[in-house]
Amino acid sequence: MSHETWQEQLRRGGLDLAILLTLSAGPRYGLAIIQHLEAFTDLVVTEGTIYPILGRLTRDGLLEAEWVEGEAPHARKYYRLTRLGAKRLADMKGEWRAFAEKIDRLMVASERAARASL
């Protein structure tokens, strides 16, 4: 696997979690979600590809979507976490932290071993 493929897989894997985290504070519309992600991460490479992911998360029952008129000159589609989405987010956060901790531990151990062999 090339380095680019690995990076892309890592990015894709993190994107669902990042979107659920963004919506955990409250409902947001598509562009507001993208801007929040862009402010904190570099996960958004092409803005237009976020919308199909929002659609998929909605179909999976993790998000609810609703068109809101009158807030701006155009309608905005707001997304909010469902109860299932909140539960999935809690699971994903736990799994992510455990995973990151294990990789961190492994990196520290391998660095220590490398130093000791010098």
Place this chain on the structure above:
Amino acid sequence: MHLSETGESRINGYLFVLERSLRSFLPPEVVRDAVREIESHLRERVLSADGAPTEREALEKILAELGPPLRVAQAYSAERTVDEAVATGRVVPMLRAVWTLALRTFIGSAVATGLFTAYAAGTAFLVIAALKPIFPNNVGLIGFETGRWSLGAQFPLPPGATVHGGYWIIPLSIVCGVGVLVFAHTATHHYLAAWRKRQRPEL
């Protein structure tokens, strides 16, 4: 930023290409919603693009960040077609999903070849059942002079060839046709569900 007529045309052109691309694999109501959402995104971006030197530069930057319409449509395709196929189990969405995967991977194209062949074989059996009462002397189990046998239709029947058996070929073809189609459909469903599971193990 307030858009000129040229700016409006540029946005409408983008949305037109996106809509045409989405329409090839998504139901109309889903296409309408997707295009409306992308248009909302563009309008929102345009509203907040006051600092840009020219309208054209601002628009090109907005559209570049959004991504080419075909790339956006492709992202919808990847996320949507297999989901719809697995959820509904309907023939057209399933064939569409198999076709989409066939264009993306070598394994996908090999599986698609097998599945389409099975669908074609099942349909052929049913066609034989339908044609037998209309052309009883041309459809059925045909024996050739060379000793070769075939199940199907011959128009006209080659010299020396004879159609064997009788109308019993109709129920046999229906049973075989339905059996092969059910098998092909079930196999397609399993294949798509397995693909989806591999992409998103949490499902």
